[in-house]
Amino acid sequence: MKRFGLFLGSLLILLPGLALSQPVDSWISTSSGTWSTAANWSLAQAPSASTGAGISIADYPGTATLQRTIDLAGGTGRVCYGNQFDLVVGGIGYTFSGTAGTVSGFFLRAGGTVNGILNNDDNVQTFNVPIKLTSNSGIAGAAAAMVFNAAAGDLIFNGNNNAPATPWTINLNGASNLTFSGAANITIGSSGAGQIVNTNVGTFSGLIKNGAGTLTLGGTNANTFVGTNVINAGMVLAAKVDAFGAGNALVFAGGTFNSGGLNQAFGTLDLRGNVTLDLGAGSSAVTFADSSAFDWSTFTLTIANWTEGSDSVRFGNNANALTATQVEHIFFGVSPAQIDSNGFLTPLLVPEPSSVALSLIGGFGLAAVILRRKKD
Numbered sequence: 001m002k003r004f005g006l007f008l009g010s011l012l013i014l015l016p017g018l019a020l021s022q023p024v025d026s027w028i029s030t031s032s033g034t035w036s037t038a039a040n041w042s043l044a045q046a047p048s049a050s051t052g053a054g055i056s057i058a059d060y061p062g063t064a065t066l067q068r069t070i071d072l073a074g075g076t077g078r079v080c081y082g083n084q085f086d087l088v089v090g091g092i093g094y095t096f097s098g099t100a101g102t103v104s105g106f107f108l109r110a111g112g113t114v115n116g117i118l119n120n121d122d123n124v125q126t127f128n129v130p131i132k133l134t135s136n137s138g139i140a141g142a143a144a145a146m147v148f149n150a151a152a153g154d155l156i157f158n159g160n161n162n163a164p165a166t167p168w169t170i171n172l173n174g175a176s177n178l179t180f181s182g183a184a185n186i187t188i189g190s191s192g193a194g195q196i197v198n199t200n201v202g203t204f205s206g207l208i209k210n211g212a213g214t215l216t217l218g219g220t221n222a223n224t225f226v227g228t229n230v231i232n233a234g235m236v237l238a239a240k241v242d243a244f245g246a247g248n249a250l251v252f253a254g255g256t257f258n259s260g261g262l263n264q265a266f267g268t269l270d271l272r273g274n275v276t277l278d279l280g281a282g283s284s285a286v287t288f289a290d291s292s293a294f295d296w297s298t299f300t301l302t303i304a305n306w307t308e309g310s311d312s313v314r315f316g317n318n319a320n321a322l323t324a325t326q327v328e329h330i331f332f333g334v335s336p337a338q339i340d341s342n343g344f345l346t347p348l349l350v351p352e353p354s355s356v357a358l359s360l361i362g363g364f365g366l367a368a369v370i371l372r373r374k375k376d
Contacts, residue, residue, distance in 0.1 A: 022112050027040060027058070057112060062086040067093055073103065077105060081114065084117075085125055088121060095125075097128045109137075110134065116179075117149065131159070132166065133173045140199075140203075141174045143176075144175035149180075149181045149182045161193040161221070169189060169195050172225050179210060180215045206248065208232065209230065209236050211234050217236065219239075223245045224245065225245050225248075231253065234255045236257050238264055249289075250269050256277075260284075263285045266286075268294070269315075270294045272299065275300075277301060278305055279313075288316075312344060313344070314345065317342060
């Protein structure tokens with residue numbers, strides 16, 4: 001029996017993802033309060049406690065009397081196995097805050113039933129604190145991958161750029177990816193820096209967009225992570241230059257990328273579905289690296305809101321940056337695309353509607369004359 005206990009303990013250390021399910025610790029304070037105060041929680045200790053129930057899932061009931069501002073006060077990262085928000089009709093949602101220059105924010109752990117953030121409430125949940133992704137055992141690396149799911153209500157992430165040693169909104173921390181999902185909308189940087197970084201040096205990460213909602217990537221500071229981004233559904237709206245990180249590859253399998261009328265520089269484009277590149281209002285220069293190695297033969301890229309002399313879409317720096325077949329699967333609205341010697345895409349010239357009409361009328365007239373002469 002003793003040997004079995006040692007074996008089980010060793011297994012849980014080696015495979016932290018198989019650890020027993022975490023208890024649920026619910027917020028019970030009917031007034032705004034401090035996250036670390038034990039009396040504010042149903043287990044009589046905050047989810048970050050290291051004794052008793054241990055690290056828990058932080059649950060936020062959907063009761064209007066409980067939906068308040070929660071202060072994450074302090075330079076210690078608040079640890080939990082995900083944040084879960086329950087459904088209620090009405091209310092105002094929760095806001096997480098912290099005094100500028102002192103708060104370290106959330107150090108979320110992957111795994112468990114939440115595996116990130118889940119908003120089942122119909123209210124907006126606002127995070128005015130930094131968030132750092134970690135693995136199930138609390139370390140950096142690929143296993144820190146998780147999901148932020150706006151299932152029923154919006155999520156807003158603003159961070160706190162004056163936080164000690166955590167000047168970011170979201171730190172991917174080496175996670176293989178961070179997935180944004182749900183039917184509601186998610187906004188990064190509705191105010192402040194809105195910065196997404198990866199401080200786990202030498203690793204690659206990326207963002208995945210699932211679900212019908214809109215992911216807005218905004219803020220005043222550049223996103224600096226390096227990796228591959230994926231759009232599977234919904235819309236990604238750029239609210240700053242290089243919103244997906246400058247030079248990152250894009251796998252475009254569904255939905256829409258809206259440049260926001262701002263310049264966006266990508267790596268390669270791997271087209272895996274019928275998708276839309278919307279250049280929005282304003283002047284957009286959207287660039288991709290040479291993508292001729294990919295097979296687009298069954299998919300279509302539609303470019304919307306392109307204005308001649310104002311917007312541009314470019315692949316590489318020459319006409320060979322796309323194959324002829326790839327170009328055949330790109331359209332400006334309904335007009336086929338063409339690529340020039342510098343890699344710029346433009347619509348093929350098409351006759352003006354009035355010219356087409358005149359040609360048709362002229363053709364019908366000529367046919368009538370020929371028929372009349374034959375009868376004579």
